[in-house]
Amino acid sequence: LFTRHHVTTADEKKKWFIYYPGIDIAEFWESLPEYSSGQTYTEFKTTVTKHYPDADPDWKYDHQDLDCVIGQYAGKVDLLAELATYYRDFYPKAKHLVAKNHLSIHETGHLFSKGFTLHIKLPNHHPADPYNVSDIHSAAQFILQGTN
Known part of the structure; x- marks a missing residue:
């Protein structure tokens, strides 16, 4: 300018x-x-x-920001449109925290999965193994299809 x-x-x-x-x-x-x-x-x-x-770009988001998003949506995502909104709110904050080494990929999947029942789509997934965010997002889309 x-x-x-x-x-x-x-x-x-x-x-x-x-x-x-x-x-x-x-x-x-x-x-x-x-x-x-x-x-x-x-x-x-x-x-x-x-x-x-x-x-400060290094502190653009922190754990509290991510916790607020999770708290706002956890257990309340019943429609595909709500899932899309949750994902758009969650992903940039989680990605930033992972990039700054403030959060691991495994923790990210665990946090995103709150509120989702994934055993319907991934029945053979061992409970001790963490899910990744893309698997969770895909499973939630599968479960919620047709709910717009």
Whole structure:
């Protein structure tokens, strides 16, 4: 956006950066020492981001986020459309936690399976062996087909 609108200096970038949020947020950002002249746009943006812990891509999701999704849907997925919504809510959070080594693939399958009865589709699966998310999703789709 800066390039497209020929905004090139650090001061111009900072000026337009604070243009879009509400007045209270803009005033807070203007009060930061990094907003003053002489500081780079990158330094300013880094300081602003530090005031918003959820903006850190390494901590985009945590176990609590995943637990909330599970709690919201567990035992309540009775329609194929509900399964689709659950999967769309669950999968990005679980994938992020696995990528950051905060959750294993086996734990992911176990957590996703809460609320599903998989023995109908996978009758020979040993209870001690973990399911993977794709098997659970496939089994749930099989069970719920025709429930839209």
